[in-house]
Amino acid sequence: MRLSSLLTSTARWGRASFALGALAVLSGCDYNFWQMDGHQSTISVAGPVARSQLDVFYVTCWVTLVIFILVGGVLAYATLKFRARTEAEEKAVPPEQGHGNPLIELGLIGASVLALVIIAIPTLKGIWYTYDVPEERKADTYEITATGYQWWFKFEYPSEQIAGTGSLTTGNELVIPAGRPIRVNVRGIDVIHSFWVPKLAGKVDMIPNRGNFLWMQADEPGYFWGQCAEYCGDSHAVMRFRVIALSPKDFADWVAQQTSPARNVAPKAGETPKAQFASLRTFKQNETGITDKYDVAPLEAWKAKQFPEKGENGALIAQGKALFVAKTCAGCHEVRGHGAAGITGPNLTHIGARSMIAAGLIENNAEQLQRWIHNPGAVKPGNKMAKGYIDNNIKLSNEDEVALVAYLQSLK
Numbered sequence: 001m002r003l004s005s006l007l008t009s010t011a012r013w014g015r016a017s018f019a020l021g022a023l024a025v026l027s028g029c030d031y032n033f034w035q036m037d038g039h040q041s042t043i044s045v046a047g048p049v050a051r052s053q054l055d056v057f058y059v060t061c062w063v064t065l066v067i068f069i070l071v072g073g074v075l076a077y078a079t080l081k082f083r084a085r086t087e088a089e090e091k092a093v094p095p096e097q098g099h100g101n102p103l104i105e106l107g108l109i110g111a112s113v114l115a116l117v118i119i120a121i122p123t124l125k126g127i128w129y130t131y132d133v134p135e136e137r138k139a140d141t142y143e144i145t146a147t148g149y150q151w152w153f154k155f156e157y158p159s160e161q162i163a164g165t166g167s168l169t170t171g172n173e174l175v176i177p178a179g180r181p182i183r184v185n186v187r188g189i190d191v192i193h194s195f196w197v198p199k200l201a202g203k204v205d206m207i208p209n210r211g212n213f214l215w216m217q218a219d220e221p222g223y224f225w226g227q228c229a230e231y232c233g234d235s236h237a238v239m240r241f242r243v244i245a246l247s248p249k250d251f252a253d254w255v256a257q258q259t260s261p262a263r264n265v266a267p268k269a270g271e272t273p274k275a276q277f278a279s280l281r282t283f284k285q286n287e288t289g290i291t292d293k294y295d296v297a298p299l300e301a302w303k304a305k306q307f308p309e310k311g312e313n314g315a316l317i318a319q320g321k322a323l324f325v326a327k328t329c330a331g332c333h334e335v336r337g338h339g340a341a342g343i344t345g346p347n348l349t350h351i352g353a354r355s356m357i358a359a360g361l362i363e364n365n366a367e368q369l370q371r372w373i374h375n376p377g378a379v380k381p382g383n384k385m386a387k388g389y390i391d392n393n394i395k396l397s398n399e400d401e402v403a404l405v406a407y408l409q410s411l412k
């Protein structure tokens with residue numbers, strides 16, 4: 001074996017083992033490689049808009065695969081068939097070169113046009129279909145306004161009005177009725193963000209001073225992962241949210257719960273503040289971190305969060321409620337009915353009922369909530385709450401944190 005061919009084959013094996021290694025890493029992480037069904041998979045879709053976009057993707061894949069096989073086949077054939085087999089052939093003068101064949105060239109142009117037309121038809125159909133809710137389904141449409149902030153999402157429900165307050169407002173968890181078209185009006189407040197729920201619909205930018213919209217639909221009840229898809233500063237990568245699709249009855253129950261004022265847990269007679277519940281549930285972990293394999297299905301875990309935590313301590317919660325105002329949390333967050341009306345941060349009226357906190361970054365349980373309020377800047381770098389702690393000289397003792405966590409968890 002000559003040195004050059006030895007080197008070539010070593011490089012080839014190197015590349016092959018690199019590809020295998022990459023495959024092993026991918027299949028080891030939070031991703032089912034063979035089903036292509038990660039949390040943010042665009043291949044495993046759950047609604048008509050995402051399905052229409054996936055169809056265009058597949059058509060393009062098939063057309064390009066055919067081109068690849070044809071061109072690759074011709075190239076391989078020519079390379080093998082006309083290679084120099086002997087020393088003499090290698091040294092020989094190349095045969096006279098051709099200068100184009102009008103028939104082949106016209107044929108190739110025709111084939112390219114045909115390939116583009118095959119791709120263009122479903123693409124144009126898809127553009128029209130995904131642009132807005134189809135006319136015949138307009139009457140059934142549910143409308144939501146989503147606003148991007150650095151780094152969280154505000155969701156408003158214009159059809160759910162609360163007397164004296166305005167639209168029902170939530171943060172980072174968008175609850176929608178399954179089986180109905182959802183028209184999402186997207187807005188930006190500081191910089192450009194992008195709204196993206198991969199399993200339900202493609203991305204649309206949230207631009208300050210410019211109204212944009214998209215529509216999507218979840219066919220069945222489910223729990224979906226969303227993500228800001230436009231670089232927007234320090235914590236862009238962790239600017240996430242969830243979409244929870246519910247059956248019509250569950251959705252109506254949720255709206256009724258959410259439009260009511262914040263829950264009050266009165267201390268029982270003679271009760272003393274005492275640290276309470278541990279995590280309701282934890283994500284199963286393996287050596288690579290959080291996996292997508294849960295002990296409880298995410299939608300079921302979310303539903304469980306709608307009920308009061310076990311072992312609530314009314315005295316501790318009352319302490320947390322007073323601290324929420326005393327430590328100026330109320331200056332930035334709204335808790336409807338508890339005298340907190342801030343608008344800088346997410347509305348926390350029912351935060352205890354959300355499955356995630358810190359814009360979909362960490363699970364909403366006592367341990368993570370304390371980690372968050374203890375040092376928000378360490379969890380989500382650059383966020384306004386961390387700056388607020390410095391500006392307002394907010395200092396929390398461990399007792400303060402435990403009481404605040406109990407209060408926030410009680411807000412169902």
Ligand code: CUA
Nearest residue numbers: 193228232236
């Ligand atoms: Cu918001 Cu990226």
